[in-house]
Amino acid sequence: MDINKVGVIGAGTMGSGIAQVAATAGCQVKLFDVNQAQLDKAQAALEKIMNRLIEKGRIDAAEKTRIQSNISYVSTVKELADSDLTIEAIIENLDIKKKVFQELESHVSDDCIIASNTSSLSIASIAASLDKPERCIGIHFFNPAPLMKLVEVIPAVQTAQNVTDTCVATIENWKKVVAVAKDTPGFIVNRVARPYYSESLRIYEEGMASFATIDYALKGLGFKMGPFELMDYIGHDVNYVVTETVFAAFYFDPRYKPSLTQKRLMELVG
Known part of the structure; x- marks a missing residue:
């Protein structure tokens, strides 16, 4: 066809x-x-x-x-x-x-x-x-x-x-x-991408570095966009919902646990 x-x-x-x-x-x-x-x-x-x-x-x-x-x-x-x-x-x-x-x-x-x-x-x-x-x-x-x-x-x-x-x-x-890809939560890329966002958010929440510093470091490592720049581009409403979906679909595996910071950012968008 x-x-x-x-x-x-x-x-x-x-x-x-x-x-x-x-x-x-x-x-x-x-x-x-x-x-x-x-x-x-x-x-x-x-x-x-x-x-x-x-x-x-x-x-x-x-x-x-x-x-x-x-x-x-x-x-x-x-x-x-x-x-x-x-x-x-x-x-x-x-x-x-x-x-x-x-x-x-x-x-x-x-x-x-x-x-x-x-x-x-x-x-x-x-x-x-x-x-x-x-x-x-x-x-x-x-x-x-x-x-x-x-x-x-x-x-x-x-x-x-x-x-x-x-x-x-x-x-x-x-x-x-x-x-x-198989019809599994997050498919390939969004499943792999969860730690990129979640660990960056946790580094921020633990007071280790600012949003800008984390983005700067990871772009210096070779990523085209830092995690926070990318979340802003995609939209926190979309990104947070994806994280919630993957978290629930994998029976609340703590590896995919959503971040309170991103939830608040999503609420600001909404």
Whole structure:
């Protein structure tokens, strides 16, 4: 199955980035959000990104026009009806994702692949909300999606093999590096990343070093971003929920215990 029409649900940083990746690869993309202001913000952000790429000599004006013309901004789910693939990139809340997927399934064709960009939630649980769970899969991009090469593809126990094969081929055609992961809490990267955040938070809480000093030290070691810079970029609301999810899923293994500091930072965001 060829993927030519892509629907992206959620016009935040991640959803907009995924839309840019698919549009750059030549797909016709519909970026959906119920919030028109968020759609306008996403469109304006893409304009700035394209102009910056022109300034750096990475694309020309014709390429900018081609990419932007490949993206439509829509405010109703039914406008995604002709999609070959839909990718959800909304809040990390299982009940909300299930509700969105159930509505989406009532509009799309039986052949449409329905994917979640969840960082840690069970793909099997999401798939169970669908009439055709075999079409559901996880496709986990990393922020910023246009720059980060790695994408985790996570089939659930219900996922049909041809769906997995199609998604792997599609993401590779989008010039990404695919890692096929088991449907386990945090998959590969977010499970490994928990200690990067949690130990850094504990160093801060124990008064050993400031946020800035910890970031400085780890960037000096070779990390592209320090843990606190990265948490700010991802969003404490997202990062804390992922940590809570992994902690609970591993039966409260203390290795994954959430930090009170990050909980307070999340509450400030909320």
